[in-house]
Amino acid sequence: MASSSSTDAATSSVVERVQNFVSENKKAILLTAVAAAIGAAGVAYYASTSRPRPPLGDVEKGDGSDASSSSGKKKKSKSGKKKKSKKDDSGPILEERKPKVATVSEGTDDLDLELDAEELAALPEETRTKYAAAFKGKGNTAYTKRNFSEAADYYTKAINVTPKPEPVFYSNRAACYVNFNPPDHEKVVADCDEALKLDPNYVKALNRRAVGLEGLNRLEEALRDYTAATILDKFQNAATANAVERVLKEIATTQATELMKDRRTKLPSHTFISAYFAAFRPRPELVLPVNPSQGDETLQMALGALAAANYPHALSLVNEAITQGISWDAGKAEAFNLRGTFKFLVGDIDGSKSDLQTAINIVPSSTQALVKIASVHMEQGDPAKAFECFDEAIKQNANDPDIYYHRGQVLFIMSEFSQAAENYLKSTELDDGFVFSHIQLAVAQYKSGETGESMKTFRRTLTAFPQRSEPQNYYGELLLDQGRFQEAVEKFERAIEIEKTKPSPNVLALVNKGLALFQWKQDVGAAEQCCAEALEIDPECEAAIATLAQLNLQQSKIKNAMEMFKKQAEIARTEPELINALTYQYATASQLEFLKNYPNMAAQLNALARGM
Numbered sequence: 001m002a003s004s005s006s007t008d009a010a011t012s013s014v015v016e017r018v019q020n021f022v023s024e025n026k027k028a029i030l031l032t033a034v035a036a037a038i039g040a041a042g043v044a045y046y047a048s049t050s051r052p053r054p055p056l057g058d059v060e061k062g063d064g065s066d067a068s069s070s071s072g073k074k075k076k077s078k079s080g081k082k083k084k085s086k087k088d089d090s091g092p093i094l095e096e097r098k099p100k101v102a103t104v105s106e107g108t109d110d111l112d113l114e115l116d117a118e119e120l121a122a123l124p125e126e127t128r129t130k131y132a133a134a135f136k137g138k139g140n141t142a143y144t145k146r147n148f149s150e151a152a153d154y155y156t157k158a159i160n161v162t163p164k165p166e167p168v169f170y171s172n173r174a175a176c177y178v179n180f181n182p183p184d185h186e187k188v189v190a191d192c193d194e195a196l197k198l199d200p201n202y203v204k205a206l207n208r209r210a211v212g213l214e215g216l217n218r219l220e221e222a223l224r225d226y227t228a229a230t231i232l233d234k235f236q237n238a239a240t241a242n243a244v245e246r247v248l249k250e251i252a253t254t255q256a257t258e259l260m261k262d263r264r265t266k267l268p269s270h271t272f273i274s275a276y277f278a279a280f281r282p283r284p285e286l287v288l289p290v291n292p293s294q295g296d297e298t299l300q301m302a303l304g305a306l307a308a309a310n311y312p313h314a315l316s317l318v319n320e321a322i323t324q325g326i327s328w329d330a331g332k333a334e335a336f337n338l339r340g341t342f343k344f345l346v347g348d349i350d351g352s353k354s355d356l357q358t359a360i361n362i363v364p365s366s367t368q369a370l371v372k373i374a375s376v377h378m379e380q381g382d383p384a385k386a387f388e389c390f391d392e393a394i395k396q397n398a399n400d401p402d403i404y405y406h407r408g409q410v411l412f413i414m415s416e417f418s419q420a421a422e423n424y425l426k427s428t429e430l431d432d433g434f435v436f437s438h439i440q441l442a443v444a445q446y447k448s449g450e451t452g453e454s455m456k457t458f459r460r461t462l463t464a465f466p467q468r469s470e471p472q473n474y475y476g477e478l479l480l481d482q483g484r485f486q487e488a489v490e491k492f493e494r495a496i497e498i499e500k501t502k503p504s505p506n507v508l509a510l511v512n513k514g515l516a517l518f519q520w521k522q523d524v525g526a527a528e529q530c531c532a533e534a535l536e537i538d539p540e541c542e543a544a545i546a547t548l549a550q551l552n553l554q555q556s557k558i559k560n561a562m563e564m565f566k567k568q569a570e571i572a573r574t575e576p577e578l579i580n581a582l583t584y585q586y587a588t589a590s591q592l593e594f595l596k597n598y599p600n601m602a603a604q605l606n607a608l609a610r611g612m
């Protein structure tokens with residue numbers, strides 16, 4: 001993503017920290033959201049596979065196959081522990097619940113199974129119930145022999161003859177349709193619908209319907225069913241939990257691909273862009289030719305808008321300037337450099353490369369364009385090319401401190417922290433007035449284990465740049481990382497104070513303060529307040545939104561969390577970011593739907609959560 005390239009590594013750090021937290025706890029959070037939604041005390045982690053959970057009394061276990069329990073035949077041994085649910089498609093074992101009507105097996109041997117429908121219909125209810133049980137038994141036998149069409153026919157007979165349909169008839173027939181070649185997903189879904197009408201808590205039917213829906217590519221409905229099955233199964237069924245993840249991933253990936261097509265023109269947040277541009281030293285103002293063309297003047301306005309941090313305006317003006325035509329080379333190179341930069345920021349990597357290359361072709365000594373095109377190569381996974389660009393830039397102007405700073409950034413991303421530090425140091429030697437070289441030097445020192453040196457560098461930088469918020473903010477991050485909460489918060493507050501005096505403040509320190517208060521005092525309210533303030537200033541601040549989403553989850557405000565995930569998805573610019581946000585959005589949505597469909601489960605879930 002653009003944020004991780006040789007631009008400003010620090011910008012993305014909050015988002016990354018939040019997202020690392022998220023991915024580490026991903027499974028836990030997905031499954032926790034439900035418990036959180038119903039207001040369980042604290043956050044209970046339902047690690048789905050790590051430990052067995054105590055079963056809830058009145059929810060069926062799904063053990064004991066009809067096939068084995070009705071007659072005690074030897075096939076029982078085949079299902080082993082018979083506790084784990086089996087996939088329908090991989091084995092012939094039908095594991096259904098014990099029938100609600102007891103003793104159905106008695107006397108079935110005397111029944112004449114050759115009777116036709118009319119004759120069957122004429123029988124008394126009690127006898128018809130016996131017939132239904134007998135047909136089901138035959139169905140089970142056929143099923144275990146993998147003759148699925150025969151089995152389906154018997155279940156159909158059971159359904160036709162019974163005075164009182166049992167959910168198991170439909171669910172078993174659905175299992176047959178799953179095993180048809182090819183599977184008949186429509187019929188699977190229809191039968192499971194019937195089974196679930198009769199018993200909404202029928203986990204096996206839910207799982208089976210999910211399989212059918214997945215087969216029909218009705219993924220959101222499949223997710224709904226897998227989610228319900230996972231929860232009703234008390235998170236004990238690893239296969240179902242994996243299915244939840246698989247379908248979530250598919251939904252998110254498919255949607256992300258679709259949405260990314262429309263995202264090529266969307267700029268990142270103000271906070272992000274300003275941090276990006278701040279990573280380049282200011283350059284002398286462009287001098288227009290004596291008789292400037294209209295395009296020349298538009299370009300000047302674009303640079304003015306950029307200086308005033310009005311990025312959308314700068315973008316549309318530079319586009320206009322290029323269309324109008326620029327009359328001199330330095331201006332042209334500048335325009336393509338700027339447009340290429342914006343393209344990079346919106347994630348149009350190829351377009352960016354082509355614009356930057358144009359700038360370099362017009363003015364080969366354009367070190368900024370060379371440095372930026374190095375980022376493009378990094379983005380395309382080609383570090384060797386990136387370093388070639390830096391070498392070329394050094395050939396053009398060995399004393400440009402920007403080159404070493406950005407080469408440091410690339411090395412930093414590659415986790416080559418000592419080499420990165422050397423480059424930052426070189427950059428500060430050439431020009432010690434650029435605050436980010438000092439900050440990154442300190443961070444690189446910290447990352448390579450030189451904590452003492454790092455702190456020294458930071459303190460020097462704080463003294464040298466008393467009016468800059470960035471050293472305060474990033475020093476605060478290191479302090480936070482060391483658990484020195486109070487000092488960290490002080491630094492963030494100083495950074496916030498400095499930023500407040502600006503026309504468009506950078507809000508990262510605000511979000512950091514929120515995180516610090518949360519980690520330090522578990523003060524969720526204060527943390528939320530900080531994020532809310534940040535969003536008032538920059539409504540699209542990625543870090544604030546990601547943090548708020550997690551804070552909401554922690555607090556059982558699942559609807560708010562979902563809103564935040566939605567928002568996160570709306571502003572995501574890279575596919576991985578988008579997939580991540582969509583995954584959470586759909587996970588929380590399906591869990592909300594579960595609670596809507598199973599309101600009586602809320603109390604049980606609550607008890608389950610408290611029992612942990």
Ligand SMILES: *[C@@H]1O[C@H](CO)[C@@H](O)[C@H](O)[C@H]1NC(C)=O
Nearest residue numbers: 142145146147148149150151
């Ligand atoms: C399945 O059952 C049907 C009907 O009883 C029978 O005609 C068919 O031969 C069986 N198929 C196999 C493979 O046993």
